[in-house]
Amino acid sequence: MSSIWENYKTDNAYDELMFAEYQPRAVSHTLCQYLNTLNREDIDKRKTAAELAILEMGITFTVYSDEGNIDRAWPFDIIPRIIDAREWKIIDKGLKQRLTALNCFISDVYDQQTFIKENLIPREIISSSKNFRKECVGIKPKHNVWANICGTDLVRDKDGIMYVLEDNLRVPSGVSYMLENRIITKRVFPELLQDIEILPIDDYPTQLHEMLCSIAPNPNGKPQIAVLTPGIYNSAYFEHAYLAQQMGAQLVEGGDLIVDDDDCVYMRTIEGHEKVDVIYRRIDDDFLDPEVFRKDSILGVPGLMRAWKAGNVALANAPGAGVADDKVVYAYVPEMIRYYLNEEPILPNVETYLCSDPAHLDYVLKHLAELVVKPANESGGYGMLVGPHATAKEVEAFRKVVMGNPRNYIAQPTLAISTSPTLCKNKLEPRHIDLRPFILQGENTFVTAGGLTRVALKKGSLVVNSSQGGGSKDTWIINMETN
Amino acid sequence: MLSRSAERLYWLARYLERTENIARQVNVHMNLLMDLPKDVEMGWQHLIQINGCKDAFYSRYSSSQERNVTRFLLTDSTHPGSLLSSLSFARENIRTSRELMPDEAWRQVNELYLYSNKQIDAIINRRSRVLFLNEILEGCQRFNGLLSGYMSHDNAYRFIRLGRNIERADMTTRILELGSILLSEARSPSARQYENILWMNILQSLNALLMYRRHVRSRIKDDDVLNYLLLDEALPRSVNCCLFEMADAIKSLPNHNRLPEKLAELQDYVKLIDTRQTTQTQLRVILDHLQSRLGVLHAQIAQHWFLNSTQDQIQSSPKTEEQNSA
Numbered sequence: 001m002s003s004i005w006e007n008y009k010t011d012n013a014y015d016e017l018m019f020a021e022y023q024p025r026a027v028s029h030t031l032c033q034y035l036n037t038l039n040r041e042d043i044d045k046r047k048t049a050a051e052l053a054i055l056e057m058g059i060t061f062t063v064y065s066d067e068g069n070i071d072r073a074w075p076f077d078i079i080p081r082i083i084d085a086r087e088w089k090i091i092d093k094g095l096k097q098r099l100t101a102l103n104c105f106i107s108d109v110y111d112q113q114t115f116i117k118e119n120l121i122p123r124e125i126i127s128s129s130k131n132f133r134k135e136c137v138g139i140k141p142k143h144n145v146w147a148n149i150c151g152t153d154l155v156r157d158k159d160g161i162m163y164v165l166e167d168n169l170r171v172p173s174g175v176s177y178m179l180e181n182r183i184i185t186k187r188v189f190p191e192l193l194q195d196i197e198i199l200p201i202d203d204y205p206t207q208l209h210e211m212l213c214s215i216a217p218n219p220n221g222k223p224q225i226a227v228l229t230p231g232i233y234n235s236a237y238f239e240h241a242y243l244a245q246q247m248g249a250q251l252v253e254g255g256d257l258i259v260d261d262d263d264c265v266y267m268r269t270i271e272g273h274e275k276v277d278v279i280y281r282r283i284d285d286d287f288l289d290p291e292v293f294r295k296d297s298i299l300g301v302p303g304l305m306r307a308w309k310a311g312n313v314a315l316a317n318a319p320g321a322g323v324a325d326d327k328v329v330y331a332y333v334p335e336m337i338r339y340y341l342n343e344e345p346i347l348p349n350v351e352t353y354l355c356s357d358p359a360h361l362d363y364v365l366k367h368l369a370e371l372v373v374k375p376a377n378e379s380g381g382y383g384m385l386v387g388p389h390a391t392a393k394e395v396e397a398f399r400k401v402v403m404g405n406p407r408n409y410i411a412q413p414t415l416a417i418s419t420s421p422t423l424c425k426n427k428l429e430p431r432h433i434d435l436r437p438f439i440l441q442g443e444n445t446f447v448t449a450g451g452l453t454r455v456a457l458k459k460g461s462l463v464v465n466s467s468q469g470g471g472s473k474d475t476w477i478i479n480m481e482t483n
Numbered sequence: 484m485l486s487r488s489a490e491r492l493y494w495l496a497r498y499l500e501r502t503e504n505i506a507r508q509v510n511v512h513m514n515l516l517m518d519l520p521k522d523v524e525m526g527w528q529h530l531i532q533i534n535g536c537k538d539a540f541y542s543r544y545s546s547s548q549e550r551n552v553t554r555f556l557l558t559d560s561t562h563p564g565s566l567l568s569s570l571s572f573a574r575e576n577i578r579t580s581r582e583l584m585p586d587e588a589w590r591q592v593n594e595l596y597l598y599s600n601k602q603i604d605a606i607i608n609r610r611s612r613v614l615f616l617n618e619i620l621e622g623c624q625r626f627n628g629l630l631s632g633y634m635s636h637d638n639a640y641r642f643i644r645l646g647r648n649i650e651r652a653d654m655t656t657r658i659l660e661l662g663s664i665l666l667s668e669a670r671s672p673s674a675r676q677y678e679n680i681l682w683m684n685i686l687q688s689l690n691a692l693l694m695y696r697r698h699v700r701s702r703i704k705d706d707d708v709l710n711y712l713l714l715d716e717a718l719p720r721s722v723n724c725c726l727f728e729m730a731d732a733i734k735s736l737p738n739h740n741r742l743p744e745k746l747a748e749l750q751d752y753v754k755l756i757d758t759r760q761t762t763q764t765q766l767r768v769i770l771d772h773l774q775s776r777l778g779v780l781h782a783q784i785a786q787h788w789f790l791n792s793t794q795d796q797i798q799s800s801p802k803t804e805e806q807n808s809a
Contacts, residue, residue, distance in 0.1 A: 058578065058593045232579055245582035255790070256485050270489050270638065270788045271737040 003036060004043055005421075008428050014160050014418040015430055016081055027084045027478050034192050035079070040426040043078075046188045047423060050078050053184050059177070060238050074177060075471035078188055081420045081433060081453040085199060085479040091154070091162060091437070092447045094346030097337060099150050099439045102167060102324045104340035106146040109323055110136050120339060121332045125356070128407060129329070130377055131170075131322030133285060135292055139309060141318045142215045145441045148316040149208070149280075151175070154347075154435045154451075156418035163350045163415070165434065167333070169317060169325040171282050175204060175438045176239040178452040179246075181474040199449035199477040204438070205246035207446045208280075212247075214443035215314040216277045223277035225249040226267065228257070230283050230299045240282050249280070259303030263310040278314045279304075285319050316442075327376045327410045328354055351413055355406035364402065364411040368395050371411040373402060386462070388414050417462060420473065422455055432456045434464050435475065450475035484583070486790040489642045491580045493784070496646030498573035499592070503623035504654040505556055505566040508534075510616045511688035513609065518680050527552035529664060533657045536564055550607060557612075558603045566619065567603070570596050585633040588626060595622040641732040645784060648732075652725035653777050656770045658688055659712060662705070663766045682708045689720040709758040709766070722773065726750045729780075742783055749776055 010018055017028040024032035038046075051073070059074040083091075108115050109126060116123050126132055151172030153165040182201055186193060209225070216223035229240035231253050244251035250267060257276065258266050266273035281288065287297040289304040307313045323329070331352040334345040353360040353371075364371060369392075373385040385398040402409045419430035437451030453473040454464035464470040512530055528547035531540045539562060544551040557566045574596045581589050598618065605611040627647075634640050662685050682703045686692040689712065695703070698718075699711055715721040730746045733739050756769055 055597060056590055056594050058589060227582075241579070241581045245586070249582070250485060251488075251582045252485065253487070256487055268486050268790060269484055270486055 004038065004040055004423075004426065004428050005032075005036065006427060008421065008430070010419060010430050012158065013416040013430070013432065014156055014158055016083075016156070016418050016420040016433070018421070025082075027480060028082045030196055031080065031082060031192070031476075034189075034195075035428075043423065044426055046078055050076060050184050050188045053187050054180075057180065057183070058238075059180050074180070075457065076181060076184060077422050077431075077455055077457075077471050077473045078185070079421050079423055079428065080185060080474040080476045081435075081455075082476045082478055083450065085477050085481075087162075088199075088449065088477045090346060095152055095437055095439050095447050096445045097341065097343060097346055098152065098164065098167070098333060099147065099441050099445065101333065101336040101340050102150070102169065103145050103147055103441060105329075105336045106321055106324050107140070107144045108340075110139060110146075110320060115336070115339060118339075120335055121329070122356070124407070125326075125328050126323065129323055129326050131285070131320070131325060133320035133323070135305060136318070136320035139318075139320075142217075142314060143441075143443055145215070146318040146321040147324065148211060148215065148318070148441055150439045150441070151436045151451075152439065154437065155350075155415060157350075158416040162347065162435075164330075164333075164347050165350060166327065166330060167325060168436075170284060170322045171317070172436070172438070173236040173239055173282075174436055174452040174454075175448070176242040177472055178438070178448065178450070178475070179204060179242075181452075181472060185474040196476070197479045199479065201449050204448055205243065207440055208243065209247040209249070211440045211442035211444070211446070212249075212278045212280055212314075212316060215316060217311055217314060218277065224267075224275060225278045225280065226252045226257070226276050228252055228254070228279050228281040228283055228301075230254075230287070234282075236282065243280070250276075252276075254283075254298065254300050257301045257304075259301060259307050263303070263307050263312055265301070265304065265307045265313045276313060278316065280316050285322060288315075288319060327352075327374055328356070328407070331410065350415065353411040355402055355409040355411065360411075361402075361406055364409075365399060368399060368411075370414060372414050373398060373409055373411045376408050376410060386414065420453070420455065422457070422471075422473070424457075424459075429459065431459070432462050432464065433473065449477045484638050486788060488580055488583055488639070490785070490789040491576045492583065492639055492642040493646035493789075495573050495576035495580060496643040497650040498569045498576065499623055499626060500647045500650040500654070501564075501569040502566050502573060503620060504650070505564075505569065506616045506619040506623075507688050508658070509553060509556055510613070510620070511684050513612070514687070515681065515684040518684070519677055529661055530556060532664065533661045534564065535657075536562070539564070553606060553612065557606050557615075558599075567599055570599055570619075583639045585629065587629055587633065591622065591626045591629060595619070595626075598622075638736060641736055642788075644732040645729055648725040648728040649777055649781060649784075651720060652722050652729075653774060655689060655712060655720050655722050655725070656773045656777075658685055659709060660767065660770050661685065662709070663763050663770065678705065679703050686712075689718075691718055691720060694718055706758045713753060713756055713758070723750070723753055726753060736788070738787060740787065742787060745783065746780070749780065752776070 005022060008018070010020065017032060018024055054073050054076060060072060105115060109132070115121055116126060147169040149172060151168040151174060153168070154162050155165050156162050179201060212225050213223055225247065227240050227244040227249050229237060229251060231237065241251055252267060256267055258268060258273065260266055260273070265276045265279070267276055283299050286294050287299040289300050289302060290297050291302045292305040305319065308315050308319070331349065331354055334349055337343055337345045353364050355361045355364055364373065369387045371387045375383045385394065387395065417432050417434060420433045421428040422431040433453050433455045435451050435453050438448045440446040453475045455471045455473055456462060456464045457471045508530055512527070526547060527549050530552055531537055531547060540555055543559070543561070544555060555562055555565065559565045560567055562568060574592050577584065577589050577592050602615045606615050630640065630643065662682065682705055683692060686695050686703070686708060691712065695708065695711055698715065699707055701707055711718070712721050714723050716723060716727070718724055726746065726749060730743060730750065733746060734743055758766060761769065
């Protein structure tokens, strides 16, 4: 019988569970000790149990592939990632602070624009942003909150500090997987969960429901809430259905909704038309309303913007909120926190060079081979350069691209993002991870206890994206004071 | 509830009922053949015949031997009427209706589907086929029980009842057709000896044998069996009882307009059937009529509540079974 820890070597990066070889951190002590009592056969049984649970529960990532209804099971690693509740308390505060400032900024952008007028951000950055929607100028959503649901990506660098990598303010996904991961863990390690006090996460659907109710146009009575999905072919369809079900909300597609002459939104039901008060939309701005945005879109609802502007329906997130979901705007968030809240940022940004700034551009072009260079408005890791992993030829080609359109690029140092023990063929090996907590803001602000930990399953890889072979782990926020 | 959701739940129930019914048919047919001596001319082709899929079958297979027929009816994914296809359509419908049902309902159907997919090769051999069919029957019953115990008996549930019972009524007429086909064909004297066994198996295929004995309290006789399966007011799979279930669901649904009257007419029509007065040919005509009237009823349901026919004029006709299974 050999230990699953055999040859566990942390590399250059910070390891979330281990100090050095076989030296668990205080917070992961119980877990590591427990894992030590399992042999490879035991662990294999747990792994099989988890895979079976995922299949039976029907947790899928891509529901439909091009060929038809082939569903890919959600890639899940049974070994959890752990964070000390004392550290989490600070992160929780930092995330609330950040989203509050971001919402002040978006409100300001569509109203007085004082942040711009005081030259805290170049006007050009906002006017050239493709997520700035001129149609939204002058609108005031309830509680002045535009981004009601935010998924912020956090990474821990070699220095042990958690940095904000980006804020997802459009239609962030992944929260259902966070919830299902915990359900699977409860099935796989029931005895372990008995001994450790882990902060619960299963109140998220309740919190989401409360937040959505709090933004309803008419606060009296029970608002009719709908989750608007692009449909079964969307890769996050599972999540849309899951959240609607958990909240007892209606899951609707564009074709189920109609905006009438009174500028109200109605669902087509067996009883005729029924009014909708709040829409949690999982469709991008571009496809939301063919009357205003893309004319060729059939996913959305003609007239939806009219109804929203008239104040007859609440949309979460509000159209136009994506203006703050731009990697150039990201660089200004610490300044927003100081300006709008008069506070110092609790969570640091990753050091960021803006290629639109001549001095920064000069530095970036000199150090291309060490930096990560990203386009400002893409998501999903497209069109970026990872300097240390690129060939000299690729670096030179990218130099031309950046010089051709500096506004569109930012650069950051290549982080050694932290690792966590991950099961690889019955043995534990360090794999790089990130974390996406979810923050809700309506009348109140709420942060999930932890979030979705994504893991790069390939050795040495820094890419945690699910569509590129990434997996996920359960995230445990452990209360050490009572354990 | 959304028109789209109503339609999905209705079809979910139809497909699941169909899944169960195919399992019943094959199960009972297998038992029947084991009871009959080899020289009695009873074969697997009758199962193809009553399901009205002769053309589809012979375009895929050359002979109606057991192996081909069971494969066609159970696991052939190219045949939209097979058990596995029905189950997979049911799964797609419930996958897109998860917000309306208890979570266990989805898991039940999903697990049944995953299980069936693993059994594709096992059904060739009779022994493992029996186990497979039992698992399907139990799985479908678990689903129904689960809904009856866990789900609010609201409009969503009413559409499930509607779908289940229209499919069930149709299947009962098809099983009776099997009886009438066998009886009206020129039979050898040896086959005549086994008529009782045939009717017993028909009762069994609808789980009605013991109920028949308790309620009819006569020996198993063709016209008694027919009357019982068409008209009994308490047997869940009798045509009359299915119609009653549908009427009961429809009367509580909104916007039903004149549908309850139309259903009452159909109930009256059924009540007037007296199999003691009919020849075998007349019986087959009656059963054909019943099937086409159920088809009309389906179209009316679709027109009243479902999305495509009521509001959107994008698709002019209600979503038909073929479109749904495409």
